[in-house]
Amino acid sequence: MWTDSKPDMREAGRKEARDAGPAVKRLMALTGDMPHLDKFMQDKLFALQLVVWALRGVTRVILANNPLSGSLMLAAIYWASPWQGLLGTLGLLTSTLVAVILGQDSGEVWGGLHGFNGMLVSLLMGVFNSAGDWYWWLLLPVCLASATSVFFFSGLSPVLDRWDLPVAVFPFNMVIIIYFLCTGPDNPYFPHHLAVPPSWVPPNVTALSATQVLQGIPLGVGQIFACSSLGPSLLILAGLCLYSPLQAFHALIGSAIGTLAGLSMAVRHECLYTGLSGFNGALGCMAVGGLFFMFNWKTHLLAIATAFLSAYVDIALSNLLGAMGLPACSWGATLTVTLLMLLRGDVATYRIPLGQVRAPEQNLRSRSRWQAGSAVEQESTDV
Known part of the structure; x- marks a missing residue:
């Protein structure tokens, strides 16, 4: 009885795999940069x-x-x-x-x-x-x-x-x-x-709530869009995960690091609860963790360091500009990432040319192509 049905079951499994192949490809076509959509929309x-x-x-x-x-x-x-x-x-x-x-x-x-x-x-x-x-x-x-x-x-x-x-x-x-x-x-x-400096602590401060601090981590991703609501922030994170799970992962890590940096500097509780401490860290971590740099364990550690630096620069600029009632916006991550992209040495070898930057997963798949292009360009420009 079992011996008669096993070939049929194997054949059915192969058929399901063949049927699932195009479906998986169609789903994968919805992720990443979707370059095929631009060709479709041309006319x-x-x-x-x-x-x-x-x-x-x-x-x-x-x-x-x-x-x-x-x-x-x-x-x-x-x-x-x-x-x-x-x-x-x-x-x-x-x-x-x-x-x-x-x-x-x-x-x-x-x-x-x-x-x-x-x-x-x-x-x-x-x-x-x-x-x-x-x-x-x-x-x-x-x-x-x-x-x-x-x-x-x-x-x-x-x-x-x-x-x-x-x-x-x-x-x-x-x-x-x-x-x-x-x-x-x-x-x-x-x-x-007026913007309030993060170091300004109001009188009669209440005890820090661990639950609200943890909630501030996904809110740090939402604050990139100036959104301080948990549900919409999670939907933003889901949209980012559709584009690149690796980038969504670095966004959460960066926001958590930014929150930790805010805790270490004793910023206002509101900054921790609403995600304001985390969004610059999220931006910095995403930029280095597979987007502008090839993802590996070295650039992953660099992305973590970038998140810390972006968060601390944001705190410093927020205190400086906040004294005039101005927000620091995303200056912290912008300046930090720009300086990192100018670094030379071993880090520069992992830098992806700006014209070839794609989703982190696509960058990993096309690593050999852009590295070969960089080598040819270097040979042609050497005197």
């Missing part, structure tokens, strides 16, 4: 192309590049606050359309590189706005500041390209500081809250 309506470009821009905020992940992250922002979702969408579309009108590089526009700075500027404006939600006058500076980020991006690109460095969120950090310095907290049209 489609401009409005549909704009949607894909914008969704890629959403994920660029968190160092990813996947429109499906972008849809999850945008849904998370609307879930946390419809008003914030509206501001983020407006800033995203404004900066993308301005880049198209100005004739910026098409590859940069398709990849969402001109959208994410505008989105971040608009989200921070909404968070610090003291006039409350649905304050329609705020839409005017949101559009102007988002458009300005395109000019900053375009101006910084040729300068940073000389060292093969990304423009990253330099435009966002610069534009938002300019906006806060121009308006001030008592502006009759665009008032905003």
